[in-house]
Amino acid sequence: MKSKIYLLGITVLLFVSCKKDKAIVITTNDYCSVVDTVTGIMVHDIFSPPVASRIYVYPNIAAYEIMAQNSTKFQSLQGQLKGLDSIPELDPKSGVNKNLASLIAHLEVSKQLIFSEEALGKYRDSLYEKWEDENAEEFLVSKDYGLKVADRIKKWMGKDNYKQTRTFSKFSVHADQPGRWQPTPPAYMDGVEPHWGEIRTLVMDSASQFKPKAPYPFSTDKNSTFYKEAKETYDVGNMISKKLIEVEKSKSNKVPEESAIASFWDCNPYATVTQGHMMFAKKKNTPDAHWINIAKIALKKSNADFKTAVFTHTKTSIGIFESFISCWDGKFSTNVVRPETYINQNIDENWRPQLQTPPFPEYTSGHSVVSACSSVLLTSIFGDNFSYVDDSEIPFGLPKRSFKSFKQAAAEASISRLYGGIHYRAAIENGVVQGTNLGIYINGRIKFFKK
Template sequence: MKKLFILIAITAALASCSKEQKTEPITISPEELHGSIDKVTEIMIHDIFSPPVASRIYAYPNIAAYEIVAQNNDEYQSLVGQVHGLTAIPKPDLSKPFNYEMAALVAHMELSKRLIFSEETMEIYRDSLYADWESKNPEMFKDSRDFGLKVADHIGEWMNKDNYPQTRTMPKFTVDADNAARWQPTPPAYMDGLEPHWDKIRTFVIDSAQQFKPAPPAEFSLEEGSDFYKELKEVYDVGNEITEKGDESEGIQIAKFWDCNPYVSVTRGHLMFATKKITPGGHWIGITKIASRKSKSDFDRTVYAYTKTSMAIADGFISCWAEKYRSNLIRPETLINQHWDDNWKPVLQTPPFPEYTSGHSVVSGAAAIALTSIFGDNFAFDDDTETAFGLPVRSYKSFNDASAEAAISRMYGGIHYRMAIEVGLTQGRKLGKFVVDNLKMETDRSVAANNKKNTL
């Protein structure tokens, strides 16, 4: 009889331990969010998304995660009423075990999966997290997951009304071959103009694609001494100067570090293939991760940083692409090959869309202003974003310092005139300031606390 009682006691104890193990609390770390975004970047490189489309892929999942965070953290305010067309997400049933951060990450992964092609790669990462969470607390996992999926559906409905689906069926860009000033496809692939209707995508924060319309480029003229001639001559001279110095020259190193062209075509004999790289928006999302880690940001603040920066980047692409196809300016490579030197090649491969303004300049300017508003000015960091592509780490004194180098890299690369770089950087910084001034994402208490932290 005593043995039976002992057996019952042991069985009850084991059952109790098992139950405790299945209801242990779950903490979602910023690294799990970084992992999700890194996985999205990896997939976008594999699937070869264009820079404008990639910016859209980053923005919506971040917003979904942020809106869930803002429901639970009084340091952050909802984007409803601040971002065009966004309506309030549902609220969870708090009578059940629930984890806001888990739900936020679920929503992020689910929307990301819907926006890319290689879904199975994202599912592998997601399922690894799901298995861990479910093993620790199955009830909390189920309720948090279900709410995250519900929010993903809500944001997904809003996302699908941004005019992106309609632009997929709009006509290709028509090249004006009779106008010497207008863009023409460039070697080696001579691709069609990329995303000519991107200005029709709904903006996030800025009023419209036309709000930050820059001054027009210099009047086209190949007459020696004209402003345009000087712009073209500078690209030609700078390219020749740095290539003479070789691959170790600072100009070439800067150009390659900020290349970020997912459409690089390589020709070997009769074979042509593409090398896959990160987009410029992806590079700045990588910098956001670096800053979040260095500042030891918690999960919620990391979501906030990604969300604010990705919206500035996305609006930057819409604004820039509106000007690209409005001015429709020819690339330096085309003119140099036609009129001066048919063997001249830029350090970087010219991307397939019109020249003015520089996308890197606009997007970098906008992202730097957004990041500065979060982490402070003079936030020094080591940028290892491009080490995966065999490039060394570069160091910067601030986000604006990095954006200035990203912009001038296009001159060193031989793919932009100085006017496209300088005007584009101003365009991006003005846009970024508008985003920062008009997005009230932090409460006053949060702003005061983080301003104090940024000055330490």
């Protein structure tokens, strides 16, 4: 009997020992799940598109810098991104699981950037408990290193001028000056992030490096280019409205293509719904979240490994972050009136666009800049003819859409702003040029791979 108990004890001891020695496996799906969780919290917290870009970029860079430690393939971004240096070195004999440490650093940096810290904290703690149960020693040493890198990234991001811009003045609205931006219905919000062009850039020499062509001079003359651009937005909106009425009369479920495109790429976290005396937010993805999800779709379709997942998210989020700085610098310096305001004052006082006009000046189109830049960067990773099915908007009640390439998707995202009635064509086309040039610049400027 004693021998049986003794043997049973040895069996249990061996089982526990094997369990503790088993390495913690962190996959591409794990990384994407963390990013998805952060995105869900961002949608709940209602962050503006520029601020959302900041929430994406720093956690991804933290993860990337750990992944690049002692790598024979990937090169650190220290010295390549403004102010980024002094990342704690990793002793290759330390026993750190770099994938695990990368994920821990991502979580810790993300937690400081969102409002709902408790929600992310609970999610993080559940992962911590799981990992510690799998291999306590590996988890603790990896956590220690991940937190050290996270602390360094936090100090670096704390110097990007974000905190200072929180104290700057609101954007001044001059309703008596024709052609200048004015708050739009239904919420008539103040201009969002008027000082975002003052945020420290990561790669660009300055926020104005990719300054687009000047917008057309404001005019109410029916022969002017500005009027003709507004009239085009008006006419396209009316054409779509007529199609929607015909669909309703025929009791068909088929939505006009232009309307479907506008809705799919709306990405306006400030959209509101009015019911009686109540107004509430209709929560949606930002353009950032939409393109980050496209990156995830590409990773999963190509069966990419963890390192490629971190690299892809980092490169894409850097482009998105720089895009918003570049675009917002121009928006609030040109201060162009939105089509809704212009059309109501000069063409048809009862006209409304299909999409709610977002609360900031018109020129250039933010989605056009971000989409063009993201498409250039993702094409550099996955190739020029990478087809995929985009399910980004399913959580918001919209069907999937298929694309033959990232560039095709970016082109559709851009023209959606005309279909939605929230931009003039010049802001769209010049925004595409702006974003494309920025993407090409990032491709040539940042070295992610060692020679």
